[in-house]
Amino acid sequence: MFKLITGFPCPGCGMGRASLELIKGNYISSWHYNILCIPFTIAVLISLIWLIVDLIKRKETFFTFIKKDFGLKYKIVLFGLILIDWTVNIMRQI
Numbered sequence: 458m459f460k461l462i463t464g465f466p467c468p469g470c471g472m473g474r475a476s477l478e479l480i481k482g483n484y485i486s487s488w489h490y491n492i493l494c495i496p497f498t499i500a501v502l503i504s505l506i507w508l509i510v511d512l513i514k515r516k517e518t519f520f521t522f523i524k525k526d527f528g529l530k531y532k533i534v535l536f537g538l539i540l541i542d543w544t545v546n547i548m549r550q551i
Contacts, residue, residue: 465543466546466550468539468540468542471494471546472491472494474491475487475489476498479494479498493539493542504519
């Protein structure tokens with residue numbers, strides 16, 4: 458939808474294909490489809506494990522962590538990574 462409206466690929470374009478390649482063990486192909494797929498997948502796996510441990514221990518450390526304000530520096534770094542990914546996706550389309 459984003460690409461249809463703007464003509465530019467969205468920062469997440471290729472994430473589905475990248476995830477499928479990652480599951481198959483094709484790490485290089487995954488990286489080429491979307492460079493954020495591997496760190497995103499690692500973050501999701503860590504989150505799932507953390508949630509399971511919280512459920513077993515009957516704690517809420519994950520949700521406490523998620524609700525925390527990380528500050529401007531971390532937000533700028535995250536935005537910068539997404540911007541780099543988006544730039545790479547756009548350049549691949551040219």
